[in-house]
Structures are given as C-alpha cells and as structure tokens.
Amino acid sequence: MKIGDLAAQSGLSPDTIRYYERIGLMPLPVRDGSGRRDYGDDTLRWVAFLEKLRDTDMPVRERLVYARLRAKGPETAPERAALLRTHRERVRERLLALQAGLDLLDAKIEGYERGEIR
C-alpha cells in the first residue's frame, strides 16, 4: 500500500501521515525499490486506532507516549492500559460537560421559541 492508498483509506492526508511519521506517531515504513513508503494492513489498523484516540481529544503528545510504549514491546502493556484508563476518565468528564452544554442549548432554544429572549 502506498501513502496515497493509506491516506484514502484512513481519511488522513499524505502530509499528515508523513507528519505523524516525523514526530514518531507512526513507525518508519519499509520502502519499495524507488524509496517510496510501503504500508501493510497492520499500519492501516494502527492509523485507524490513532484516529479514534484523536477523536476523543487525546493530544498528540499523549498518543506519542502510547506509540512509544507500543513500539517498546509487550512488557509495556500495563503502562499503556494505565494511560488509556486515565484518558478514559477525561473522556467521561468531557462527555458530562458536553451533555450539560447540550441541556443548556436546549433550554436556551426553548427560550427563543417561547419568545422569552429579547
């Protein structure tokens, strides 16, 4: 799989993929005969997971920590789990805050609909 294919299938741009590689989020891919990046399906799954983490607002720095632990080997599994648990707690809080915001919006829109807001 070339970078363009990975980009198409992951939804990231080639530039973003190279950027992720530069900062260490993605492992250095093998290169084909003429120096082009060649990816396997494992990479696609990894990128997809990274995107899920991003979607939950995990900052790049933290995804980086996770990536480095993963690269280090299976013995880092407990650390990775701990990292995910910490992050999960933040996601839960964010979810609550967002729900509160949604409730406020509902109330505010209600107010507009009743003509109570000037």
Added chain:
Amino acid sequence: MKIGDLAAQSGLSPDTIRYYERIGLMPLPVRDGSGRRDYGDDTLRWVAFLEKLRDTDMPVRERLVYARLRAKGPETAPERAALLRTHRERVRERLLALQAGLDLLDAKIEGYERGEIR
C-alpha cells in the same frame, strides 16, 4: 466590578477578557474616572454564557456572530435561535462520537486486562 473581579468570578484571565473585547465578543464596557473598565452583573452573565458555548466547542468566529446579532437587537432573536440549533446538532454528533470513543476505550482496556494485548 473591575476587570480583575470579573476575571476572578468568570474564570477567564484579564488578558482573555480584553482579547474578547478587542475581537468584539464582549461589548465595550463603561470606564470609571481614571479610564478603567467597569462591569455590571449583566456582563458576568454574558461571559458565563460565552464560556458555556466555548465548552461545547463553538468556535470564536461563531460566538462572534452570535454576539453581533445579540448586540444588534431583539429582532435578531430568530437568527440567534437558528445558530444555536445548528450548533446543537453538532454538539449531538460530537456527543455520539465521544460515546463511541469511550466504548472503544472500554473495550481496549478490557483487552489489556484480559492480557489479550501484546
């Protein structure tokens, strides 16, 4: 209320308040005898509302549109309501995505706990 008091009560920094004023998010406050900003409780309520919108990821640009409509007068109420409804839809989607992310985290952490992840 001086800018420091408003900052303390709203949780924003004085710099952020002045920044909001510069870009038009906040109305120009009255000044006391020596040129200092003097705020009333109405401003505190407005700032609090702005923060709630921010907490739901409404971008500054959009809060600005809302602020300008509000400043324009009561006849813009329908437009403001429409803006909030559009935003609410985005918040709902975000909430779903976040919930999906949370589910994934749960599953992943489960996997780590079962020792299924290398």
Added chain:
DNA sequence: GCTTGACCCGGAGTGCGCTCCAACTCGTAG
C-alpha cells in the same frame, strides 16, 4: 510622600496540529 499593585495599551509570542511549498525523482500509459 512613596511604594505597591491593579490597571491601561499595542503588539509580539506561543503551542497545537496540521498544511502547503519548491524542487526533485520515478514508473507507467499513450
């Protein structure tokens, strides 16, 4: 009367997460 601390202003700087660019090299289709 002097120091202190809060405020003023305009503008520069910061951190994040990309995104774009120029200049180059390839492999393939016509």
Added chain:
DNA sequence: CTACGAGTTGGAGCGCACTCCGGGTCAAGC
C-alpha cells in the same frame, strides 16, 4: 520517448485561541 501523476525531502506557513510583555498611569495604604 515523453508527459504525467504520484511520490520524495526539508522547511516554511497557517489558523486558532489565547498569553505575555514593556512601558506607562493611577489610587490607596503605610
């Protein structure tokens, strides 16, 4: 054989949302 599209690199640039800075003013407490 050549034109094209997709890839390569290092580095610059961008949009967002603040955040900080320097140099100044002013009112109140000691």
